[in-house]
Amino acid sequence: MAPDAKAGLATRSIHYDSDLSGPEVAANISTTTTFRHPSPKQIASKPEGYYSDKWDASEPSRDIYSRYTQPTLTRVERVLSSIIGQPTVVYPSGISSAFAVLLLVRPDVIAITEGYHGCHASLEVYRRLRGEDQVSVIKLDDEYPNGKKLLCWVETPLNPTGESRSIAAYAKRARAVGGTVGVDATFAPPPLQDPFKWGADVVMHSGTKYFAGHSDTLCGTVSVRNKEDWLKLWHDRTYTGSNIGSLDTWLLLRSLRTxxxxxxxxxxxxxxxxxxxxxxxxxxxxxxxxxxxxxxxxxxxxxxxxxxxxxxxxxxxxxxxxxxxxxxxxxxxxxxxxxxxxxxxxxxxxxxxxxxxxxxxxxxxxxxxxxxxxxxxxxxxxxxxxxxxxxxxxxxxxxxxxxxxxx
Ligand SMILES: Cc1ncc(COP(=O)(O)O)c(C=O)c1O
Missing domain, CATH: 3.90.1150.10 (Aspartate Aminotransferase, domain 1)
Structure with missing residues (x-):
């Protein structure tokens, strides 16, 4: 059955990957890292294999090696993209998601105030990589500089208080200087909040929290507004090797159902x-x-x-x-x-x-x-x-x- 984009969020969480399923009702657990190559005959009849530029990581015609794609991950990303509302890449932790946002945006100025202390530490790793004098950190309510690549990092609701900040207000200020708005929405997964509706360009979650929901799976997500950025994220994940393990992917899919x-x-x-x-x-x-x-x-x-x-x-x-x-x-x-x-x-x-x-x-x-x-x-x-x-x-x-x- 083809996925129904009009269905409600709870329904899509349960059925949006059903056309990727076999006869089993609950998704199969598979731990394979590698997949059989098709025969020369099969390749000749269906040429969109990995070595063809038609192969698409977001809808792979076949799986080759689990660092590129694997079936449960494709299913999880399908469901998450639907419920978050934009193309989504899954990571092995919230922190690796935060770092993936930095790699994607490559900001010269980061506006951030308070929030999860681990993200501030991750940001320092990024600064070290770029050269500390190349990346400055300012407060969210400071004046935003013109002509610099700005990432406005809005964590909302805020860890640890659960207070909310207006995404629209920061998006307006960031847009005025051509900046990018990244939202750490860990504290308010769907159906509580849709940061894209209020002006976010990139949204990340520590999926370890509500998406996984059972204190047994480390994971994270990054969602972006278009497929081009999704492919960049996929590329960076594949070639920094920051992949979530197969069992964790399965636990995440299981949890999304509820x-x-x-x-x-x-x-x-x-x-x-x-x-x-x-x-x-x-x-x-x-x-x-x-x-x-x-x-x-x-x-x-x-x-x-x-x-x-x-x-x-x-x-x-x-x-x-x-x-x-x-x-x-x-x-x-x-x-x-x-x-x-x-x-x-x-x-x-x-x-x-x-x-x-x-x-x-x-x-x-x-x-x-x-x-x-x-x-x-x-x-x-x-x-x-x-x-x-x-x-x-x-x-x-x-x-x-x-x-x-x-x-
Ligand atoms: C708001 C927020 N962002 C990011 C993270 C990092 O997520 P993880 O622990 O899954 O790496 C956390 C973890 O507590 C968090 O609370």
Missing amino acids: LSVRVNRQSATATALAQWLASLTRAESGSDLDGPGGVVEKVWHTSLQEDRAELLGEGKQMEKGPATFGMLLKKPEYATNLPHSLKFFVPATSLGGVESLIEQRSLSDPNADPRLIRLSIGLEDFEDLKRDLVQGFRNVIQIEQGKVSKL
């Missing part, structure tokens, strides 16, 4: 939790109504931003709130003890998986405030997560009061 239902549910639970946690910041220390006061200082989330009406809601940049967000606790000891006082939240870094994760952010990012907590909301029931946090807050107060022993 993307929409997972992300919608995670977003709804996270938004409700963020609202409730924000209400606790207004509770007096010593009070305990819908949870104890005096523990949570501040909560960040797109739904709590002052300019949320411009950014969040139907037809806005964010259709729904992100499922990962940050909160500041009153004391560093609270942030140290809370992750280990919970039953359902797992104390670990990363985000986007089916199990909720909680992290004192300074354990992963040494520059983070030691009171900062990041929560990634999974698929558990809202009431259970809320109950878990309430008893966790009570526990950290009791540790402070010496009523229960240290963890």
Whole structure:
């Protein structure tokens, strides 16, 4: 059956590669790195083989070697291109995706403020490669220079707070000087946000998070506006050897089948939790109504931003709130003890998986405030997560009061 471009996102996540399938219902797992060459007779009857310029990596007439193409990867890229809305290349990690964007755009000036610290480190590798004096880094809100190759790198929603930035506003400023807009959209996969609609030229995701969704697969994606750039990305991936492994590709395809239902549910639970946690910041220390006061200082989330009406809601940049967000606790000891006082939240870094994760952010990012907590909301029931946090807050107060022993 041919793919139906009019079908909804959830349907396309499940069926958009069905014409690439055999009789099996779930995709086959194949680990082969190499594929049989066709016979001279077969080549003569169908000349679009690898050595012909008709061979197209995005729709390969045959597979030759898995660094070029392999069937599960072709299927995954087909599905991702459909749900992200533009041609997409898959990578072995989010960081390799970020680096692929730099190789594609080859900027002389990069405008970036905050966001995932690993992307800043990746950018420094790029600067080293180019010559540090050849590439300057400015802030997103600085004035953009004319006549330089500018990459405006907008991470939105932002790691670790879950706050959103206006892609359209940065795109307008970047366009005015002929710059390129790259969006790290890891925190808001489809169906939460479509950065291309707001002016992005290149969109990357750490697919490790929501696309893979089960805390078991490192991967990343880069999407571009045309096939020419897709082919450049494919070329660079093939000849820097930054390929995702076959098993990981299969895990990713398996996970995409449930993307929409997972992300919608995670977003709804996270938004409700963020609202409730924000209400606790207004509770007096010593009070305990819908949870104890005096523990949570501040909560960040797109739904709590002052300019949320411009950014969040139907037809806005964010259709729904992100499922990962940050909160500041009153004391560093609270942030140290809370992750280990919970039953359902797992104390670990990363985000986007089916199990909720909680992290004192300074354990992963040494520059983070030691009171900062990041929560990634999974698929558990809202009431259970809320109950878990309430008893966790009570526990950290009791540790402070010496009523229960240290963890
Ligand atoms: C916003 C963002 N971008 C990129 C990355 C890097 O992705 P990966 O860990 O898959 O390499 C991460 C990882 O946490 C991230 O949060």
